[in-house]
Amino acid sequence: MARMTCEFFSDVLTKHTTMTVILPDRPNKDKAGLEKRFPTLYLLHGFSDDHSMWTRQTSVERYANERGLAVVMPDVDHSFYTDMRYGKKYWTFLTEEVPRIARYFFPLSDRREDNFVAGLSMGGYGAFKWLLNKPEQFAAGAALSGVLDLANHNQEDNAENPMDQVVFNAFGGEKLVGTMHDIFHLAKVVDQMEGKKPKLYLACGKEDFLFDHNLRFKQLTDQLSLDIETTFDSGEHEWSYWDRHIERVIKWLPIQ
Template sequence: MALFQCDFYSDTLRVSASMNVVLPQKKEAIGLTGRAWEDKYPVLYLLHGLSDDHTTWIRKTSIERYATDKGVAVVMPDVGRSFYADMKRGYSYWTFVTEELPQLARSFFPLSDRREDNFVAGLSMGGYGAFKIGLSQPDKYAAAASLSGALDIASKEDDPWGLFLPLEAENIFGSAQEVRGGENDLFHLAERLARYEGPKTKLFQCCGTEDFLYEDNRRFLAHATKLGLDVTYEEEPGTHEWGYWDAKIQRVLDWLPLDRE
């Protein structure tokens, strides 16, 4: 694999932005074999959590090594603490991630634009972002994975997670009443996907049973299952930490429909 640190100007954000990109390289070395396609690469957009940035997946897991075996490109953008939203008062990170970023990444690197080759995953805030993208854009993404995702934003009127800075949630989403039934409400987006008549995004969801987001994940699972969505769910003992995510991202890569034969 080849690892790129990519810094560029974003017309959407009107500021410099960054992403890390891992590209397949057909190579055999000590303890490492690579798989590369002859045409454009399938791509996993891998999203970071609230306290992280575009470098954290590389620094705290072995994602580069895991992706090598699969021959999948990995794009890891930086979105700050935006919750992958077009913020009420702030930057338009949703537009950046869903529109500008894929176009720029494909212009810089040989990445496939086929729905069957595009996937998105993330942890915590990034798990929310991954499901938001997968539920909203089934025409562009074949699969979406949430690892310990913050999936029930609409019910958090008083920030019981204790994650946000003063006024931060309001600046991102507005009031909880504005979230419910809107573009930032995953429960609403799941209902809309259930009505979608084309191929639906397949979902992978996991959460540790000791994670503070566990009950939120169970509520979303019950909702998605009732709607008849294609959800693969896994739970086991675990908390909100990188050892768990390092293990589960391997499971996500095994689950992705990457075969082209």
């Protein structure tokens, strides 16, 4: 694999920013031996992380190389993957600018069948938010220990609690239930859609403080027809759990 730190100017953020990109070390070829663009996983970081943490804390590079998969890891600060009320437009940056720039710089496929998204914690929320708002862009997506029930979080401008302050900065106290920020609402909307629907992978440790979020989401999807694989095993909110499951996710992806 080749691992690169890509520094570039974002028109959306009006600032320079960074993403880590992993590319396979062999060409992607079709049955006729012609080179194709790489299937791509957009891999999203958690609340306390940045674009580098997946490669620093897991063996994602090795797992991706085994499947000939490119991985794009953007930096979105504490945005909760949204166009922040008091901050930058990270939703537009993530969903529009990052794929366009990454495909301009690197040989990445733009075919729905070749594109996937995953993330942990805040990034698990971001992954399902992107997947379910734009199911026409992805064949599959995964949330590991995701903050999935953010819509029911009581937003407060509480300077003593960094999490509450960040959520307030992102959404400005807006009621999230039933909106594009509500993962549970989005799952029901996608379930009723016609046409192709993405596959989902959900994993959370039973000792994780976000386990209830994930359990409630499973209880919802048990009532829907979405294609979802769920694993609730032993584990806390930590990197050894996510390393184990990102390997499983990459093996699970329907790479053609």
